[in-house]
Amino acid sequence: xxxxxxNPDWRTALPPSRSVxxxxxxxxxxxxxxxxxVAFALGDGRVRLLPADVKAAAGAAPEPVHKGAVLSLIADPxxxxxxxxxxxxxxxxxxxxxxxxxxxxxxxKWIDKLAAHRSNGAFAASVGKMALVVDRSxxxxxxxxxxxxxxxxxxxKDGSRIATAHYxxxxxxxxxxxxxxxxxxxxxxxxxxxxxxTDGKFIATGTQENDIHVWRIAQAxxxxxxxxxxxxxxxSWSADARWLYTSAQPVFTAWxxxxxxxxxxxxxxxGEEGAGLITVVAAHPASEFVAGGYDSGELQLGDIKTRRSVxxxxxxGSPVSCLAWSPDGFxxxxxxxxxxxxxxxxxx
Numbered sequence: 632x633x634x635x636x637x638n639p640d641w642r643t644a645l646p647p648s649r650s651v652x653x654x655x656x657x658x659x660x661x662x663x664x665x666x667x668x669v670a671f672a673l674g675d676g677r678v679r680l681l682p683a684d685v686k687a688a689a690g691a692a693p694e695p696v697h698k699g700a701v702l703s704l705i706a707d708p709x710x711x712x713x714x715x716x717x718x719x720x721x722x723x724x725x726x727x728x729x730x731x732x733x734x735x736x737x738x739x740k741w742i743d744k745l746a747a748h749r750s751n752g753a754f755a756a757s758v759g760k761m762a763l764v765v766d767r768s769x770x771x772x773x774x775x776x777x778x779x780x781x782x783x784x785x786x787x788k789d790g791s792r793i794a795t796a797h798y799x800x801x802x803x804x805x806x807x808x809x810x811x812x813x814x815x816x817x818x819x820x821x822x823x824x825x826x827x828x829t830d831g832k833f834i835a836t837g838t839q840e841n842d843i844h845v846w847r848i849a850q851a852x853x854x855x856x857x858x859x860x861x862x863x864x865x866x867s868w869s870a871d872a873r874w875l876y877t878s879a880q881p882v883f884t885a886w887x888x889x890x891x892x893x894x895x896x897x898x899x900x901x902g903e904e905g906a907g908l909i910t911v912v913a914a915h916p917a918s919e920f921v922a923g924g925y926d927s928g929e930l931q932l933g934d935i936k937t938r939r940s941v942x943x944x945x946x947x948g949s950p951v952s953c954l955a956w957s958p959d960g961f962x963x964x965x966x967x968x969x970x971x972x973x974x975x976x977x978x979x
Contacts, residue, residue: 645943648975649685653677653692657966659704659953664749665711666958668727671972672701678715678725683962685976696723696731702743709752709767716742722756722763735763735771744783748790753806755793757781762795764806774804774813782823788831796825796836801846803834816846818853824864830872833888837863843877847892854894856886860908867914867921874899874935876912876921881905883912883923883933883940902933902940913954913963922963924951930965932977943975 656674662683663670671679676695682688697717704715713725720737722745735742740759747754752767761775762784775781779798786793791807800818805811816834822844824837835845842857843866865878874885875893883902886893907927914921919936922943930944930951949969956963965973 646975646977647685648944648973649681649689651679651681651689651972653679653970653972655970656700656968657952657970657972658700658702660955660964660966660972661704661706661713662955662957662962662964663711663713663727664706664708664958666962667711669955669957669962669964669974670704670713670725671953671964671966672704672715673970674700676701676717676719678704678713678729678731679972680713680725680727680729681972681974683957683974685962685974693729696725697721702741703745703756705745705747705754708747708749708754714745714747714754716745716756718743720758722765734765734769744781746785746793748786751790753786753790755784755786757784757795760797762793762804764793772806774806777802779821782821783825783836785825785827785834787827788829794825794827794834796822798822801825801834801836803848814851816851816853818844818855823862824866826866826868826875828872828875828888829868829870832872833875833892835866835868835875837866837877837879841879843875843886845875845886845893854892856893856898865909865911867912869914869919869921869935870917874914876914876923878909878912878923881908883909883921883931883935885921885935899935899938901935901938902931903942905929905931906946910950911952911954913956916956916958916960918960920960922954922956922965924954924965924967926950928967930973932963944973947971 659672676697699718722735744757777797783796803814821839822836861879873889928947933940949967
């Protein structure tokens with residue numbers, strides 16, 4: 632992806648976009664695997680699908696598919712639709728036409744975190760103190776119970792393991808052909824976010840204590856990064872795993888993981904200071920760019936190579952709640968607490 636944020640056009644005009652008002656808070660957004668559709672998970676039980684092409688007709692608003700709020704949403708690794716989880720305990724497959732098929736039902740529980748591995752077609756869901764993994768053939772396995780509710784889940788690079796975040800640390804489970812005992816990585820307190828690095832070497836979490844914790848998996852060593860003014864609820868690794876981007880700062884914040892890693896080093900902070908704190912970050916799927924949404928509603932695109940950033944959307948008072956890149960990295964989707972659905976085309 633070639634973008635020149637020093638180009639005056641980025642400073643004088645916002646890129647082409649589509650904005651749709653959904654009248655319900657947005658919990659998550661995702662592009663389909665083929666990049667043709669973008670979906671938004673809404674607090675009233677709907678999953679709203681929009682064409683990725685910002686010039687195409689938006690279509691009619693759908694009926695609810697969940698009986699309650701939709702809490703999680705990801706692209707279906709086995710098709711061009713989506714997977715959604717809700718506070719009704721149902722895990723659904725959403726087809727490109729919007730129709731829904733139930734995969735799992737856990738009455739009385741929430742399915743609020745989802746993750747998928749594109750290569751092996753497996754996907755994982757948090758359900759109370761358990762984690763569920765569904766393989767490509769539809770087989771479902773349970774992992775747990777954990778000592779508390781599972782707050783986040785993610786796959787290893789090769790898809791043979793999942794990591795779960797919970798009170799007191801994280802647990803790594805083997806889900807491949809060879810079943811190994813779970814590995815526990817302990818650190819006191821609640822861990823509210825988790826991301827496995829894109830090279831498979833590290834697992835990072837955001838904690839209740841306004842810091843982040845990172846484990847080097849092979850050596851089982853760990854490190855703690857402090858100094859945040861709020862809880863770090865969003866983490867995103869760069870495509871080459873050299874940088875870990877975090878929320879909860881007024882500018883883009885990236886911890887360096889090349890070479891010996893960030894021990895003893897300050898984070899790189901760059902870009903224009905936004906109105907408020909960053910609530911969600913999303914690294915570009917292939918290049919050096921990163922998107923950041925603020926609690927003020929502002930949306931920025933940062934370039935770690937040039938240390939610049941540009942505004943993609945001005946502040947509107949509603950916190951940005953989710954961000955997602957298209958597979959080709961030329962479009963960005965965003966949602967906020969007011970129910971505004973935004974798709975931006977970054978090609979100029």
